[in-house]
Amino acid sequence: MTDVKALAQERQQMFVNVYRGKIPTRIPINSILSLEACIEYAGANQAEVLWDMTKAEPIFEKVNTDFPADTPAGGTRRYPSFYQILGSRPFVMSSEGVMQHPNVQGMEPEDYDDFIAAPYDTMIEKIYPRLYTELDTDPNTKALILAKAMRAHGDEFALLAQIGARMRAKFGFASIPSSATTAPFDFLADFLRSFTGICSDIRRYPDKVIAACEALTPILIKKGKLPVPSKIGVTSIPLHMGPYLRTKDFEKFYWPSLKKQVEVLTEMGINVSLFVEHDFMRFLDHLSELPENTILRFEYGDPKLVSEKLGSKFIISGFYPVMLLHTGTKEQCIDKAKELIDILAPGGRYIFNTDKGAMDMHGNITENLKAVIEFVREYGKYDNPDEPYDLSKDPMPPAEKIVAEIEANLNSKYYQTWEQYRANHPELEGRPQEVIAKKIKKLEDDMFNFIINLGS
């Protein structure tokens, strides 16, 4: 076996063990450099790379070589190509070439009732033409614009997947399917009602906000499904608005739909990875209600308290202040890594990561990050690893069944399950149904993922 293959296997087993709550051979180290930071490191032009991701491949190679973490560097889902085609308001490229999110509001308070009844359709009919100016046009032009944008969206992600596969082969990364989705309240707040709008809504129409979150929950569960059936996989959910709410508003508006979402995704055999943004120390008891082995990446707060309260049930990550890598000395950076490892690593449910991704390469981060990765790789070896967890004994989780039920109840005139489609197309009688079903379903799902991606 080549070194790279052995490394891939070691990493695969490390992650499998951690995700199953077992002690791995050593602490997995997440890559912490954002795509922007990688581009800066390679001295390339931000806008040029984002517009042409083939240029990212040598950049990733360089970064993966120089900063050998256990997961590949870079990646984004915000490409200027489709945002440009759509005339995006929620995401615009700044003069420096960085994708930015201004305050936007695609949904009016009057839209709540329609939205609650049929969220997917209301997004397509009313909300997106407001968020994406090029869709505010006649039906033919709109159809063509959407076709171009979805093509761009598909191309970008396909390219990223190809690059990803080559990086895996070359650097021996683990191969674990992943997906991403959004918490229902955040989805409603971010692009639809806006940060400011939602703050009024929770006081003016509290019941509608709750109903809208409930209506969104199945859709955002479906969005978090893994791209391929798998016994293991990770779905990331960044958390935005929770800490900006009073505890009693958090409990009323934010938490119930998120909890439901995490529970169902877990039932689907997925390790949900929550990016617990900002300070969640008020909500540790809430977090403790989540299913075992949910991954919690913290930004701020008290690692000791988190370890005590959550460390034996959840996989903890984050907390390492990325600013220290920029501004600190090598010694300070290593001391901090040691301090966090000593608190969080015992028991094995721990992944090394920073409190947030590095957005650029200013200060001493190049040297410091290299030193920290090297340190964690050595210091993070466990002397009491568990047996390699054997996935083959696990049953296949009922993900398909759960999602099929969601799809059957979407109440959309734009989303059709295969059964619905089949019923409307008698001409398919006697054709190779299984093959056709696969294709039709995939196209519907690609469209669904594209549409939901535009909403967050």
Add this chain to the structure above:
Amino acid sequence: MDRLLLLTQAISDLDEEKVFQILDELIAENPSDEEVQEIVAACQRGMIIVGELFDSDDYYVADLIFAGELMSKAVEVLKPIICSRKKDTIGTIVLGTVKGDLHDIGKNIFKGMAETEGFEVHDLGIDVEPDVFVAKVKQIEPQIVAMSAVLTIALNSMKNTVDALKKAGLREKVKIIIGGNPVTEDSCKRIGADAFTTIAGEGVDICKKWIVNSIA
């Protein structure tokens, strides 16, 4: 007037219905100039309590934002009376969130409070280029330039804006105040502004003092 206390209380409780019920009642009674001033002051006292509740962790950002919304709605309701009564505005402010920064909630709270105090506020919006500040200052010759920023990197834009005003020979003609969570005494000095604050009401008081002093 007990109802003014109730108004302050309703604002600080973020009780929208109550706020506008009291305001409607008060306005229906056709208040004198002095009484209108008292109503405005009562609203602002409510906002100050909101700020305190925020500092003590009883309120969070979402509550602050809704308080800002209440305040600007109150300003809308009171504006017609204030405008029809006031012979002159007490002063003019050019306001904006500086280049690179798209946040405007704090800026809008300041704007609402400044307007209720009788300032004419020219709001340039968000992501405002230094040149746009300069052009507006040339055009309307305000007494005050007010800048807002919440991104730490936008503090540089504040400095660039002050430098641009200097270059255009306008710096000595205006007072400059900066606001937003990251501003500090240090950054104020570095930027070359005359005053800084992270409390909108305090900012309005500073502006009023400047106007009074310049007349005296």
